[in-house]
Amino acid sequence: MYLIFRCDCGRVLYAKKGVATRKCTCGKTIKVKSRRILQKVETAEDASYAVQKMQEEIYGSTSFRTADEVKNNKFFKQIDRKIKKL
Template sequence: MYLIFRCGCGRVLYAKEGVKTRKCTCGKTIKVKERRIFKKVETQADAAETVRQMQEDIYGGTGFQKASDLKH
């Protein structure tokens, strides 16, 4: 199970259930337990897709993309 949540900077992140902390690209380390969980999904692929969709909703789709946000 993967948990979907947001960093204080607004980015949407996911973490595998049971993982205590997750580092955001903004440099903050987030304690997963302290964040509000938006959604739980089964697979990492679902998690990545959910994050992508939420980011699009937040930032309005294709217009906003930085090199640091591109997939590796």
């Protein structure tokens, strides 16, 4: 059994039932018992899939982009304009 919960930074995590703590990528060590459990699943694969789906709901698509798609990004267009002015 795997428990799915959120860190204070907003990231969704999972841990095996019975584990006392889990470390988030933000660096915080989380006590699993003190967290509100969002979902319970049976296998690690199901837990991984559930976390991915929750992250997509919160932050949008997590898929990779091609270099052409990144070039069309508004941020990169602003940088290109600033470089041309120099």
